[in-house]
Amino acid sequence: MRFSVLVEVQLRPGISDPQGATIERSLPTLGFSGVVGVRAGKAIRFEIEADSETAARSEVDELCRTFLTNPVIEDATVVMGPG
Amino acid sequence: MRFSVLVEVQLRPGISDPQGATIERSLPTLGFSGVVGVRAGKAIRFEIEADSETAARSEVDELCRTFLTNPVIEDATVVMGPG
Amino acid sequence: MAPRVGVVVFPGSNCEHDVAAAVEGAGGEASLVWHADATLGAIDAVVLPGGFAHGDYLRPGAIARFSPVMTAVADFAADGGPVVGICNGFQILTEARLLPGALQKNRGLTFLCQPAELEVASAASVLTRDVEVGRRLRIPVNHFEGNYTCDPATLAELEGEGRVVLRYVDNPNGSMGDIAGICNQGGNVVGLMPHPERASDTLLGSTDGMVLLAALLGAASAVRT
């Protein structure tokens, strides 16, 4: 079975996100108001082939833990759908 | 009203994505199989204050078009929820 | 009177002094222009120097293009004034749509600071005016996002109109068409990834950058008279 996956990687809460903060600071001068709490992370999309949804999910989790994030500073959120 | 927004920015189809390709190439040696079509983009999260969902939506779209993406090479996908 | 070159400084720019020194070495008169200024003052040419305007956050040039000075730069360019973007300056010019295309991450996904062998591909720009087409120049590159990208129609247009100004002899970053620098239709707005100011002294290993800066000063004088 094939699944399509979106992994969103963000810095963990409490860790400063200079990129997000800089984007946020610049918005008013660009004419955008009312935007707060900007966090800038990564979005990684791919397709995965696995025997079951559970198998796919556990491979993706492992991938996030060991490769796509450094859990010391980053969290991953996974969204999976049919491929 | 406040809305929470996720903007996913990916390179447009047809534009080469060396980062995605590099991730994909290195996965088998790390013991991950069956992963294809890797695209590496950005995930930008924020909260926005607006009078209505439509107003929020149109401000976010404008933000994507003029600032969060470079339309020459990138596309944005927006997911909005209650703040 | 020596041609006057305004060097624009954004927060995070870092090559402004180097460019100013090289411009002066080439016989020009350089002044620094702060990004928040809405006017350029009395100048004959503008350089957007290298560096990391606004930290290159989001995308190189994405925030810088909204600076007040960029309106003045666009007006100056529209009047035919010579505008050159070096490295980060090139990225800003593309974000500001003063030049087509975009600069993506290098193919090898690393920052690259090294000499590059270039070939002059067109003499129809303010930076290569009177420089022999085919001439080889050795000028350093210093970038992470220098991989020039555009749609096929734009590429065909650039090639067809002779607007590819400089090409890499040995493409370091995956740039389409080995493009190291391009210009607008008028030839007065030029963007290039290599740093001419870094090839401005024999002690630095090359003086080839002075060929380009001298051409720019020539164009600047021509505009003024």
Add this chain to the structure above:
Amino acid sequence: MGLTDEEAAEIERLLGRLPNHLELAMYAVMWSEHCSYKSSRAHLRRLPTEGDGVLVGPGENAGVIDAGGGIAVAIRIESHNHPSAVEPYQGAATGVGGILRDIFTMGARPVAVMDPLRFGPLSDARSRWIAAGVVSGISGYGNSVGVPTVGGETVFDPAYAGNPLVNVLACGVLPVERLVLGQASGVGNLAVLLGSATGRDGIGGVSVLASAGFTDDAEVEAAKRPNVQVGDPFEEKRLIEACLDLLDRRLATGIQDLGGAGLTCATSETASRGGVGMDVDVAAVPLREPGMDPWEIMTSESQERMLAIVTPHDLDAVLEVCDHWEVRATVVGRVTGSGRLRIVYGWDGPVLADVPAVTLHEDAPLYHRPMTRPADLDERRADDPSRLDPPADCGADLVAMLVDASWVYHQYDHQLFLNTVVAPGGDAALLRLTAPGVRPRSTRGSAGGHTGLAAGAESGWAAAGAGSGSTGTGAAEAMALSTDGNGRWCSLDPRHGTALLVAEAALNVACVGARPVALVNCLNFGNPEHPEVMWQLSEAIDGMAEACRALAIPVVGGNVSLYNESLGRDIDPTPVVGMLGLVDRLVVAPPGIAMTAGSRLLLVGASGGATLGGSLWAATCRDHRGGTLAPLDLDLHSRLLTLVADLVNAGQLDGIHDVGDGGVGVALGEMAVRSGVGFTVAGIADHDELFGEAPSRVVVSVAPGAAGAVVAATEAAGVACVDIGSAGGERLVVEGLVDVSVAEATESWRTALPRMLGVVEVPR
């Protein structure tokens, strides 16, 4: 690593009462090993710190050396080993940020970074991850902040597999009158916090607060807090410009960076150095997160912050300068005459802590920890690698030792400021001694200028020049930098090994024409509670002191990094020295590591005594780490330094390389692959002579017509000189030992590092 019972008792004695929780937290960070040097201070005192040109020695944020003509150079080195082991990119990035703040806090514009790096072997995936992450972190931060990285080291050794060493040296240039110290003065003056908001990051980074006197709750909390920080080079870039601008306008009487121990350190040190007190209002500190406790605010190590001491009269002007550079500035403290550091919550609010500032800064315990010579040392020294079987093919071994570090340094902007005459890849970096605002370039304009400010300058840069009057006349024209460490040597003999490093670093700067003028060091050692480690540290310091005295090179600063261990195993003792050299007149670029077809190759310097003990060959080709080190004749070395610099500056050579790791063989090999020219050398008896390591030697390439003059100069200097062969041809030939094609050696040299890293595409 919290406070011990004795330390807690000492605090109680100093205060005459029990400290409260906040006070205890402040002592815990200030008396940590990192901030107080409590294990090493007793030994560091033995280093020679005085010399002619020393304007500021150890103890301040950076050492400062007079370069003549009203110009000075600030230099400092620091480690960021532990953060880089857990988050390589950010650990290395924040290491660069931290050391740069030490430089511009002195009033110097940072103009160079060097990064001596040590990792485990790249056959291990974790070491590859760390190495790649560290290099991109240095690249990402250093390039963006706008300071060129001009050299360093890249070493792979199993000793560092669990604990990489990420040291960063930074160097800055200043007009002498901009020199400013980290001192508070003037009762009633204000302490202004500049830069980033304060968050819960890096709390207790210098010490784990948990052990003594804390509730279980706090422990639990502390464990959850991220100790790794994310660097913001853009913020730091603006801080650099704002701070130098403030100093040029004479708007700050003192300035101090916030590093380890955060606000506690910056406020107590500035007060203590100035002999004053300070009241700090924690409620005024801009926070990144709500609900932070005062002890968190006072010990947070959030990056990119500085503390400036300003007069109330200048405050508005200070705020205006900061506003221009988009740097946040907030009054958080007031200088008092009490000598006490008082933490208050609101100026009229409760006093949360009240301690003598000097006790935080200077009364940390001083430990004379037990020392023992390692029991296995004699055995390891007796295990001499010359007893190993000779290599079947010296050529293959030579090629295996040639590793081009350019994959690393091509990721670093090493050219910014147009100063870099010898780029990374040479024996030492050589930079013109200029910087924006120091030897002013005649630019005009509004960038950096602020309408409404009194200075009357058209630009911040012009103001710097006008204010300084430093036109550069009489100043040295260039500076050289080299960093050197060698854990193999130092594990066999920390004292002698360290002396050899000082000698090597000095010779490296001589090879680009400079005379060594000052040294900084980063002492990377294991756990100081192991008596063997303390012995190594003590020995290394003695070896450094001895060599520096003999060569008349003062030690102007350093950093001690202890507890470098993993799974109970200490790293090899790895002192790293950073050498600063000056060149009075820079006329031509030095010839560099090169040879020219047709030239003679001369081996100049010490003869005999080279050994394979602790050598690169033994380690790389035989995985062997025993033996004894070659002797060092400091008198000869001193003569050689002068001779080499003179030859280089006279323009008589077409190539030069010091003989270091891998001996004469590797020196010749590197000269060949860098120039694409082969050589034929004779008279080298065996692999022992080819790869044996000894100090005080250089290989020079000189045109036949000029060889006579070079030989005469060596004779006049009383230095041996042997003609070992000639450059030219397509092969590297050492008669009877090596015969390899230039093409093969070059390809292997060029691709070795990317291959080991598993980089798919080898960048050119």
